[in-house]
Amino acid sequence: MASSASISRPRFRCFDPTNSYPATLDHPRYFSSAVSPSSSSSSSSPRENGFRDTMEISNNSVPKIVTGEGGYVLEDVPHLVDYLPDLPTYPNPLQVNPSYSVVKQYFVNADDTVAQKIVVHKDSPRGTHFRRSGPRQKVYFESDEVHACIVTCGGLCPGLNTVIRELVCGLNHMYHVKRILGIEGGYRGFYARNTIPLTPKVVNDIHKRGGTILGTSRGGHDTSKIVDSIQDRGINQVYVIGGDGTQKGAAVIFEEIRRRGLKVAVAGIPKTIDNDIPVIDKSFGFDSAVEEAQRAINAAHVEAESVENGIGVVKLMGRYSGFIAMYATLASRDVDCCLIPESPFYLEGPGGLYEYIEKRLKEDGHIVIVIAEGAGEVLISESLPKDEQDASGNKVLQDVGLWLSENIKDHFSKRRKMNITLKYIDPTYMIRAIPGNASDNVYCTLLAHSAIHGAMAGYTGFTVGPVNGRHAYIPFCRVTERQNKVVITDRMWARLLSSTNQPSFLDPKVVAKKVAETKEEDTEAEAQLLDGENHIEATAAADPKDCSG
Numbered sequence: 025m026a027s028s029a030s031i032s033r034p035r036f037r038c039f040d041p042t043n044s045y046p047a048t049l050d051h052p053r054y055f056s057s058a059v060s061p062s063s064s065s066s067s068s069s070p071r072e073n074g075f076r077d078t079m080e081i082s083n084n085s086v087p088k089i090v091t092g093e094g095g096y097v098l099e100d101v102p103h104l105v106d107y108l109p110d111l112p113t114y115p116n117p118l119q120v121n122p123s124y125s126v127v128k129q130y131f132v133n134a135d136d137t138v139a140q141k142i143v144v145h146k147d148s149p150r151g152t153h154f155r156r157s158g159p160r161q162k163v164y165f166e167s168d169e170v171h172a173c174i175v176t177c178g179g180l181c182p183g184l185n186t187v188i189r190e191l192v193c194g195l196n197h198m199y200h201v202k203r204i205l206g207i208e209g210g211y212r213g214f215y216a217r218n219t220i221p222l223t224p225k226v227v228n229d230i231h232k233r234g235g236t237i238l239g240t241s242r243g244g245h246d247t248s249k250i251v252d253s254i255q256d257r258g259i260n261q262v263y264v265i266g267g268d269g270t271q272k273g274a275a276v277i278f279e280e281i282r283r284r285g286l287k288v289a290v291a292g293i294p295k296t297i298d299n300d301i302p303v304i305d306k307s308f309g310f311d312s313a314v315e316e317a318q319r320a321i322n323a324a325h326v327e328a329e330s331v332e333n334g335i336g337v338v339k340l341m342g343r344y345s346g347f348i349a350m351y352a353t354l355a356s357r358d359v360d361c362c363l364i365p366e367s368p369f370y371l372e373g374p375g376g377l378y379e380y381i382e383k384r385l386k387e388d389g390h391i392v393i394v395i396a397e398g399a400g401e402v403l404i405s406e407s408l409p410k411d412e413q414d415a416s417g418n419k420v421l422q423d424v425g426l427w428l429s430e431n432i433k434d435h436f437s438k439r440r441k442m443n444i445t446l447k448y449i450d451p452t453y454m455i456r457a458i459p460g461n462a463s464d465n466v467y468c469t470l471l472a473h474s475a476i477h478g479a480m481a482g483y484t485g486f487t488v489g490p491v492n493g494r495h496a497y498i499p500f501c502r503v504t505e506r507q508n509k510v511v512i513t514d515r516m517w518a519r520l521l522s523s524t525n526q527p528s529f530l531d532p533k534v535v536a537k538k539v540a541e542t543k544e545e546d547t548e549a550e551a552q553l554l555d556g557e558n559h560i561e562a563t564a565a566a567d568p569k570d571c572s573g
């Protein structure tokens with residue numbers, strides 16, 4: 025837990041195993057939450073800079089927490105020397121790379137950490153930080169020793185091929201790595217499929233294509249078979265691209281690798297079109313999806329306004345999080361109603377959806393509704409109960425767009441005897457299959473490079489991603505412990521409501537309850553809103569979470 029900076033304790037130095045100089049965090053306490061700071065079970069390993077007594081690292085994979093003055097907390101990521109203390113280091117080849125050696129301060133300072141909260145009050149604690157990503161002076165792999173592999177898992181997402189390309193080119197161009205394997209067909213490909221040798225030439229123009237050249241899958245995560253395959257093939261850097269399930273799978277692989285004492289770095293690159301991964305500012309592919317969704321919304325609008333009482337319904341992806349629907353709605357300005365999983369709605373009666381549709385039809389002659397695929401889950405499962413799961417254990421959702429369209433037609437044609445024309449558009453898989461747009465492609469480069477620099481520097485068991493605009497290494501557990509969701513008591517959702525003029529579908533008592541719940545449980549969600557708004561009053565405690573369980 026964050027301790028008061030006023031407590032007097034010895035001045036320690038924070039060890040960064042990848043720089044030749046010690047970091048100088050004031051009064052940090054370097055410990056694992058499972059091992060008391062006074063225990064010294066695993067800290068006696070010699071380090072090349074001689075700082076072996078300045079820290080304690082657990083043999084167990086538990087959060088590495090450094091606390092400092094003013095409520096400063098660093099949630100650090102594992103490093104290979106945590107369990108392989110005698111690893112040699114090498115100068116980073118970028119030191120003599122003509123492109124990079126001229127860049128002032130190209131190497132990341134050992135003390136650099138990235139704050140999770142950037143809106144603070146005068147007396148608020150400094151709060152949680154993550155290790156800043158980027159190249160280190162020293163690396164733990166020689167270039168010709170590296171045997172990397174890349175795997176893509178879960179659903180498709182714009183930009184997947186760009187990340188693959190940038191990993192291959194980055195490893196090759198920056199670190200002269202020649203041996204890179206593509207694992208075909210997701211996790212199961214480690215033990216059930218062939219591998220593809222990846223070179224810059226092979227991946228040269230794959231960023232122009234949607235999907236993943238490696239293929240993907242759900243399910244099939246057999247940890248020991250996967251780690252056997254890694255060990256048998258002599259792979260020592262594993263780059264895993266995928267969503268929350270994939271990052272959980274990567275965490276288990278990392279644990280097994282650590283248990284076997286292998287010199288293998290495991291780096292996760294978060295992929296989620298739904299933007300449901302927490303901590304990071306946003307996920308790659310999200311901007312592309314929002315942009316592509318405009319075409320479907322535009323079509324729905326054109327259809328709806330061309331006929332009498334025209335209703336356009338567009339379904340967008342978002343199993344548990346309505347970010348795509350919310351941002352596509354805000355961007356389009358043609359949408360009259362946006363329905364997302366986080367905001368329950370109802371159809372009948374005063375303040376309900378039917379009443380609102382009728383009002384819009386009377387006033388404007390048409391209405392466009394955007395619905396996220398996970399919205400109205402309670403309503404739909406009441407009328408069409410179904411309990412199916414995909415191979416990864418995710419609930420298979422019914423087609424809420426179709427369900428809503430049928431219900432609207434039924435209500436207005438049969439019960440209200442109104443002549444309506446409804447067009448339902450489901451562009452979900454068309455959106456998911458496009459290549460990344462320009463901004464996502466640049467973002468993918470940064471993610472890939474962060475992952476490469478981290479693995480080369482010996483970090484492992486981490487996910488990369490921007491936190492308040494600065495790229496950081498985030499422990500797996502922090503991105504898998506919960507899902508990122510739209511906070512409907514936040515200003516962004518209020519902006520949407522004021523832009524569409526739709527009812528909130530919530531009575532004031534429910535809103536008050538939501539506000540209370542948000543403050544209690546979901547303090548971090550607010551810290552990484554896409555527009556960068558923070559609610560520090562809800563996060564003042566800044567306690568590091570033990571997400572080891």
Ligand SMILES: Nc1ncnc2c1ncn2[C@@H]1O[C@H](COP(=O)(O)OP(=O)(O)OP(=O)(O)O)[C@@H](O)[C@H]1O
Pocket residue numbers: 177178179180210211212241242243244245266267268269270271272273274276295296297415416418
């Ligand atoms: N708890 C877990 N432990 C180990 N492996 C897991 C776990 N959850 C999911 N996986 C594995 O991760 C892979 C991807 O999971 P999943 O299908 O849920 O997609 P995802 O990564 O969450 O992406 P998407 O955003 O498309 O859903 C699958 O191969 C699955 O078996």
Ligand SMILES: O=P(O)(O)OC[C@H]1O[C@](O)(CO)[C@@H](O)[C@@H]1O
Pocket residue numbers: 178179180267296297298341342343397414456
């Ligand atoms: O049809 P699939 O491959 O199961 O994917 C559908 C799911 O994948 C996602 O796009 C996440 O990748 C969800 O929005 C959606 O529910």
Ligand SMILES: [Mg+2]
Pocket residue numbers: 178267268269
């Ligand atoms: Mg998932």
